[in-house]
Amino acid sequence: MKYKDELIRSMEWLSEKDDTTFIGQSVKYSGNAIYNTLSTLPDEKLIELPVFEEIQMSMSTGMAMNGLVPISCFPRFDFLMRCMDALVNHLDKMQNMTEFTYRPKVIMRTSIGSTNPLNGGVQHTNNYTNEFKSILNEVKVVLLDEPEDIFPQFEKAYNRQGSTLLIEHGDHYNDK
Amino acid sequence: MISKRILIDFETEVKERYEAGEIKAPVHLASNNEDELIEIFENVNKDDWVFASWRNHYHALLHGIPRDVLMNQIIRGKSMSVYSKEPKFYSSAIVGGIIPIALGVAQSIKMKDESNKVWCFVGDMTFESGIFHESYKYAKNFELPIQFVVEDNNLSTNTPVDETWGGKQEVPSDIIYYQYKSDYPHHGTGNWVLF
Numbered sequence: 402m403k404y405k406d407e408l409i410r411s412m413e414w415l416s417e418k419d420d421t422t423f424i425g426q427s428v429k430y431s432g433n434a435i436y437n438t439l440s441t442l443p444d445e446k447l448i449e450l451p452v453f454e455e456i457q458m459s460m461s462t463g464m465a466m467n468g469l470v471p472i473s474c475f476p477r478f479d480f481l482m483r484c485m486d487a488l489v490n491h492l493d494k495m496q497n498m499t500e501f502t503y504r505p506k507v508i509m510r511t512s513i514g515s516t517n518p519l520n521g522g523v524q525h526t527n528n529y530t531n532e533f534k535s536i537l538n539e540v541k542v543v544l545l546d547e548p549e550d551i552f553p554q555f556e557k558a559y560n561r562q563g564s565t566l567l568i569e570h571g572d573h574y575n576d577k
Numbered sequence: 578m579i580s581k582r583i584l585i586d587f588e589t590e591v592k593e594r595y596e597a598g599e600i601k602a603p604v605h606l607a608s609n610n611e612d613e614l615i616e617i618f619e620n621v622n623k624d625d626w627v628f629a630s631w632r633n634h635y636h637a638l639l640h641g642i643p644r645d646v647l648m649n650q651i652i653r654g655k656s657m658s659v660y661s662k663e664p665k666f667y668s669s670a671i672v673g674g675i676i677p678i679a680l681g682v683a684q685s686i687k688m689k690d691e692s693n694k695v696w697c698f699v700g701d702m703t704f705e706s707g708i709f710h711e712s713y714k715y716a717k718n719f720e721l722p723i724q725f726v727v728e729d730n731n732l733s734t735n736t737p738v739d740e741t742w743g744g745k746q747e748v749p750s751d752i753i754y755y756q757y758k759s760d761y762p763h764h765g766t767g768n769w770v771l772f
Contacts, residue, residue, distance in 0.1 A: 422688070448684075451711075451715070455677065455708065456677040456680065456711055456712055457677075458677075459674070459676075459677030459678045459681060460677050460678075460680050460681035461681060462677075462678050462681055463679060463681020463682040463683070463684070463685065464681040465681075466667070466678070466681070466682055466685075467626075467681075467685040467686065468685070468689070469688065471681075486671065486674065490671050490674060491669065491674050498655075498660065498669075502660055502661070503662070
């Protein structure tokens with residue numbers, strides 16, 4: 402299967418779980434590439450949010466504390482930078498701070514903006530994978546390079562305790 | 578039932594143990610807001626979630642965290658991030674950090690059709706911040722089961738809140754609000770401690 406089809410398959414598999422919900426901007430309404438991997442999901446599984454990435458990240462954390470598994474979608478890596486406090490100081494510290502009493506499972510999706518055929522420029526195409534791997538301790542960071550990596554990695558993200566950040570390549574939606 | 582005397586005595590013991598060098602981490606002690614918190618917690622149910630800041634010992638005791646459990650966490654350096662699963666309690670030492678987490682718990686309670694609610698205690702500097710107002714707006718518009726409480730000592734560490742903002746905003750009527758002036762400094766006890 403191709404890159405985008407594997408993403409769709411993964412999202413459909415996740416949507417069959419009772420405890421999952423998909424949240425973010427453009428999960429219910431078109432506007433970015435990730436939307437195109439969610440359009441087959443039932444409407445009741447989707448929560449369209451305002452643009453407030455920091456709150457989205459911590460909302461996801463809170464939902465996970467109470468037993469849900471949010472699939473929290475951030476359309477571009479550049480936009481994920483707006484929730485660094487929520488990610489680094491809170492979600493990534495919670496197991497340590499609570500001595501493993503709270504182990505929120507948030508599955509985060511983001512994408513390295515595509516450069517072909519349109520180049521989004523310096524605010525829309527950055528890849529901070531190595532920086533995030535360096536700064537995050539409890540949150541697992543996974544770069545989705547190949548189509549065959551995708552489904553197993555989402556499966557692992559759902560089945561492991563703790564949270565996972567899965568990073569897609571926007572260009573691979575077309576070229577793989 | 579946690580009385581005012583129990584709260585004051587607990588905080589006094591923390592003070593003494595801190596000054597004895599037993600607690601090798603910052604402590605943020607409370608005083609003079611016992612009556613207000615006791616009254617508020619009369620409406621907090623056992624199964625509710627409570628979110629508080631770094632100054633959280635009173636909230637933890639009033640929500641039912643046993644005295645010895647709490648003291649043990651404090652001695653192990655967790656005064657700023659006291660936590661509990663039963664009762665449901667979480668705190669954080671970053672301004673504004675708990676608010677959207679509490680919002681997410683409230684969202685999940687509504688989604689799961691649970692009957693409990695969330696109590697989110699913030700200081701007055703946090704109340705003035707953007708993250709509070711976005712979270713409050715979202716909670717109000719979607720009628721999420723969350724009650725915000727603003728605890729106003731007009732200080733953020735030692736910075737006067739009204740001076741930095743050039744004034745303060747009006748507190749909406751659906752937010753519980755009280756003012757107090759603590760006898761303790763922002764952190765520590767005010768006395769020199771040799772660790």
